[in-house]
Amino acid sequence: MELAGAIDSQGIGEDAGQISGMEEPLEIPVLNDLTMVLGSIAQSRATGVVVDFSEPSTVYDNVKQGCLVAPTLSIGSVLLQQADIQASFHYSNVEIVESRPNPSDLPSQDAIQIANNISDLGQIYNKEDMDTSNPARGQVLGEDGVRVHSMVLPGLVSSTSINFSGPGENLIYGLEKFL
Structure with a gap:
């Protein structure tokens, strides 16, 4: 060693x-x-x-x-998760947006894993809008405010994007999977 x-x-x-x-x-x-x-x-x-x-x-x-868990064994997914962990320390707002061609298993394992990776790192996200009673605001995973929005339409390519924002800037990472 x-x-x-x-x-x-x-x-x-x-x-x-x-x-x-x-x-x-x-x-x-x-x-x-x-x-x-x-x-x-x-x-x-x-x-x-x-x-x-x-x-x-x-x-x-x-x-x-x-540690990083990659349930889909996708190189792009691993890189996306690593980037999101790094970015999560610098932004106070985050939302995960995914699209899928069929409604099975939503939110997806990718979205759940990303939310889990950036959860419990000492950050509370979306403090200004913690109200979870509005379903249009997405599903909140965990207690730290990470929201997941899932869009399902036939013919869509499976994709996941993570949207970070802070005062005066947005950072968006994304991944498309061709199945």
């Missing part, structure tokens, strides 16, 4: 090798941002193992940031 990243709340910026008592520095700085370290590792390594020595109460939150 080869060390690829180090996260701690102390020793930030110091070399992980020197902190651990190694003779040679590893040229791996200690950071305090799990998401940034995981993103960096994902860019440079094909596979990896995370060993978490943090307090047991924080391990579950760390796993949710570092």
Whole structure:
């Protein structure tokens, strides 16, 4: 195994090798941002193992940031989910919009997985419009305000888009699947 990243709340910026008592520095700085370290590792390594020595109460939150479940085994879906997790830390409003040619299993597994991935990351979305009594506003998944809108029309290509917004800007990621 080869060390690829180090996260701690102390020793930030110091070399992980020197902190651990190694003779040679590893040229791996200690950071305090799990998401940034995981993103960096994902860019440079094909596979990896995370060993978490943090307090047991924080391990579950760390796993949710570092693991990705792709029920459809779609490369596009995995990339979409990774991008959405990163974007979710920067926007206070999010809505998932999907289209399907038939009404089976709505919301789709893609929409549910995306909503689960960005849920419980410490963000409450759509605070200005948390009213769930209006069905035109979409189905709220979880308690953090992530809404899913499902459109079903024969002949549609299956697609999922995630719409983030903040003051003065919108960010939209999308994926179409040709079945």
